[in-house]
Amino acid sequence: MAALKLAVAVALVVVISAMPDDPYGKEPGMPYDFAYAVKDDYTGNDFGHAENSDGNVVKGEYYVLLPDGRRQIVTYTADHDSGYVADVRYEGEAQYPPPAPAGYGQ
Numbered sequence: 001m002a003a004l005k006l007a008v009a010v011a012l013v014v015v016i017s018a019m020p021d022d023p024y025g026k027e028p029g030m031p032y033d034f035a036y037a038v039k040d041d042y043t044g045n046d047f048g049h050a051e052n053s054d055g056n057v058v059k060g061e062y063y064v065l066l067p068d069g070r071r072q073i074v075t076y077t078a079d080h081d082s083g084y085v086a087d088v089r090y091e092g093e094a095q096y097p098p099p100a101p102a103g104y105g106q
Contacts, residue, residue: 035049058079061075
């Protein structure tokens with residue numbers, strides 16, 4: 001019986017010592033590059049996004065035409081040290097059209 005306990009204990013130690021420290025592993029980043037843009041005059045949609053990575057640092061920019069006529073542009077970087085760091089800026093001047101008449105008979 002003692003031999004069986006010893007064999008189970010040894011087997012347990014072997015299995016535990018064979019397990020990696022990080023079971024999910026750290027895969028190296030893959031370089032990539034993409035971009036898209038939409039500009040539809042009929043619906044007024046105007047937005048886009050461009051991003052690239054060298055496998056370690058991600059850099060990109062996206063923009064959208066806001067309902068008030070301004071364009072919002074976000075430029076960002078992301079890495080393992082600083083995390084996600086964004087710079088947001090606006091182009092143009094906000095325009096507010098007069099409200100449409102409401103109710104019946106107006």
